[in-house]
Amino acid sequence: MPLPHRPSPRTPARLQDRATWLVSRAHARSFRLLNAGFEAHGGGLRGYHYRLLAALEEWGPSSQADVGRTTGIDRSDVTAALTELEAQGLVERSVDPANKRRKIVTLTDAGATRLLDLDAVIDGIQREFLAPLTAEQREQFLGLMSLLVEE
Template structure:
């Protein structure tokens, strides 16, 4: 019988951690009764990074999803009153997406939920271990960026 490949074991651990992070974040969002899914919270956080309202295509590219997925997320958030579609001032065929005042408030709650989820997940680690993990994750993330070039 052959022993498991160490890289495969690491990949499995990363996948399990990703699923755990998702579950914990989802629970923390639900505890705050925001009515926002993890995917919607990601869109809200992404919107906050733009200095002016982005196009849906910009959001899809930044989120690395198909445009239809962004439309579905925006529809749900718009129904909740956290985002709104606004016309592009220079091209009437283009629609942009902006946070509403309720959206900014919800974003603050989402960020608080993510912080509390991170605290729960990282609780077993010392400060030094957290720093080391951060460095390792940066290396893996940067490697993925180089891969896409």
């Protein structure tokens, strides 16, 4: 009777209590869920697109550079993602007449609608992601993560 040779995916001891490892695993899980959600209901959009739409909705028309700074996305990535959003009619770009270097990005009605759709999808994913925790633990989790993330 041969050995099965099918070790379950355990975790090396030196990893399983390290914060960076746990964060990495949590991120991998979160990322998988988000990818599946975007794949199923995202209409070809990804995380960058959602972040950009959210920033535009919250702070109104801005230059690409400002959008990049508020979202923490690199200028070059902002350019690429906005081109894709523009192709779907979700944002509009126009040269700032007061400063011809800048392009003012504006959320369209279609973009605002799409953002709401994505909100719903992402809210569902939050529940799935946080399923292992009780309501109280979720509170704690969000609080601790906020501390860990600021700057």
